[in-house]
Amino acid sequence: MDKSFWIENLKIYGQFIVLIVATFILAALVRRLFNRLIKQSTEFMNNDPTSYQFLKHSMVGLIYLVGFGWALYTLPSLKTVAGTLLTGAGVVAVAAGFASQHALSNVVSGFFIVIFKPFRVNDRLTVGTISGVVEDITLRHVVIRDFNNRRVVIPNTVISDDVIVNADFKDERICRWIQVGIGYDSDVDQAKKIMQDIVLAHPLVIDARNQEQTERNDPIVQVRVVSLGASAVELRAWAWAKDVADAFVIECECYERILLAFREAGIDIPYSSHNLYIKEDQRNNLS
DSSP, X not given: XXXXXXXXXXXXXXXXXXXXXXXXXXXXXXXXXXXHHXXXXXXXXXXXXXXXXXXXXXXXXXXXXXXXXXXXXXXXXXXXXXXXXXXXXXXXXXXXXXXOHHHHHHHXXXXXXHHHOSSOTTOEEEETTEEEEEEEEOSSEEEEEETTSOEXXXXXXXXXXXXXXXXXXXXXXXXXXXXXXXXXXXXXXXXXXXXXXXXXXXXXXXXXXXXXXXHTTXXXXXXXXXXXXXXXXEEEEEEEESSHHHHHHHHHHHHHHHHHHHHHHXXXXXXXXXXXXXXXXXXXXXX
């Protein structure tokens, strides 16, 4: 083998390595650029980052596809494969050949999620038994950060076919029930007034009345008797909050304050009790 052969091969493999390294560098730069754009748009302009996140993953995937295809094209033995990889029909053929049908459906489902937006990044979702905040939407899956700070990865096809409870869809306000049972001998009107005053005084409670209710002078916090239980009269207060996080705080703090106020006012919160009746013949057998 002459010297020109080695020089030619060195040039070919050198181009291959340069293209691979350049692909990784360009992908990293694009990822950093999008991360900066997402941070600026969410922090300073309050824009929805969902489309930016998905576009970032799409652009990075495209860079890897073109970069690796171009690198393969420089190798004489792989020119045929690389040539089809860099053409539109070739991309579909290679994807259909090497990717499973499930993987392709995940990509399609990801595009539908971004287009129709049943949920967005930073929305609070409940999917089956999983509840948390949407952290990322990729070409293949959705990442949810649950309330224990764990990441749950759900394939796009699974989350697209499941029933989703979105706490932030259109209207973030939420109504939380504050429900307490009191004894039948307690003063119902006094208990209702205490519950109403405590919930209304909470700084996170909002006025969710519409114009008609405001004109009728309906109370901001409604308290009603909702059932007559076996051992208690059930009272319920409707507490409105601007989001789920505030509603949780309202619920916890109001229960504590209602408990202390009921104790001070002498209003009984009964324990569950059962009466046991023993027939005469059974009593004789026991004795």
